[in-house]
Amino acid sequence: MKLNKHFTFDEFSEKLWSLFHGQALITTFNSPLNEACFSFQYLERNNVDFYLFESPEPLSLFSFHLPQSLKPKTLLLLDVNNKGLRFNGILCEEHQFALISEKSQHPFCLQIPVNCPILVCDINTNNKQFQELCNSLVPVNIDIKYAQELKTVVRHASKMLPNKDSNVGAILLMRIVEILSLHPTPMRPQSLTGRSRLPRRSFIPKCVDYMMEMSSTDAIKQLAKEKNISEKTIRNAFKETVGFTPKEFEQISKLFAFRRALKQPEIVTVFEAAIASDVYRWSRYASRYSKIFKELPIKTL
Incomplete structure (x- = not known):
């Protein structure tokens, strides 16, 4: 991975936004917001861009769809240490991946435990079967041998800058894509036990x-x-x-949207930030805001 970088929450949140077009939501911060304790690393390889991130706080991320780009994104997500990543509410087991495609334009949600390294592989492939598999929006099984091999590559890469001439991670990923493209489209676990989908x-x-x-x-x-x-x-x-319950999600998502607006350079007053983030009666949100972020909106501004 490229130089091990640590970021404040706001910097980390912006990186996740650019990757997933989704807001990272955290209910309680145990560390100061200005402390660089969130990890985000990036590495380019042939046909694959690797991202590895980790949060010292449990977080949820909801996105309506991946951001559109010149090179369409196809993301494969792996819970490196099997700590309990949930993809659309379903636990990713040791030999499972989460797959998300920009072409599908479907919403998705990630629930990420504390100190849980997540590998994201942005794969450049035109494999139609693989793209269809990405539309399932549930964890996908893979031979545990390949899953373990990929995790080993990631653990080594995260500890030291790999040889620039080495392309083993990308080669392994493209092999996994070939294997996954042969999979039938999976169903939600409830469908397999008889409950209506x-x-x-x-x-x-x-x-x-x-x-x-x-x-x-x-x-x-x-x-x-x-x-x-x-x-x-x-x-x-x-x-x-x-x-989150709908009520919890309504409140916390608006608070984080409010904070993101406060951080924008064109915003000069708290009132402007409230309007930009659809936060009405913002004075009522101020107490909730300070409870989560340990500061008043005017200080963030």
């Missing part, structure tokens, strides 16, 4: 959309009526997939 791909982001315009309570009522499913079903599925 909930349309989470559509109703979870729809619920988030509604929360941008109304309260989480009203959003759930509206969605339950539209989809003809119970409010309890929506709440339970939302909590499982995102890691």
Whole structure:
């Protein structure tokens, strides 16, 4: 990996935003926000860009879709130390990957435990079968031999700058892509045990959309009526997939959007930041903001 870099939360959050187009959400900070204790590393190889990041705090990341770029992103995510990465609410086992494609433009959620190194491989491939597999939005199995081999490469690379002429990691990744392209599209675990498959791909982001315009309570009522499913079903599925209840997600996502707005150079007042992040009655949010970030909005500005 390129020089081991450590960043403050705001710097780290911006890097995750550029990679996933999603906001990192943390409910409690145990370390000072200005302390560079978040790790993010980057390495280029033929056909593959590697990213390795780690947070000293448990975090959730929700994204409506990957950012569009000149070179379409196809991301393969691996929990290097098997600490409990959840992809759309489903635990990634030791021999499983999470796959996300920019072409699918589907929303996704990552729940990442504390001190859990996550390897992200941005793979340049036109393999159509592999792209279809990325649309499943559930963890995908791979031969445990290849999973362990990739983890070994990552652990070595994270400790020292690898030989610039070495391309073993990229070669291994392209072999894994070939193998994965032969997999049938997986289903959610509930589907395999007989439960009806909930349309989470559509109703979870729809619920988030509604929360941008109304309260989480009203959003759930509206969605339950539209989809003809119970409010309890929506709440339970939302909590499982995102890691927060709809009410919790509504509050914390607005607080982090508020902080991101405060950090923008064109923003000169707290009121402007509140408007930019759709935070109305921002004085009510100020106490919640200081509780999480240990500072008042005016200090962040």
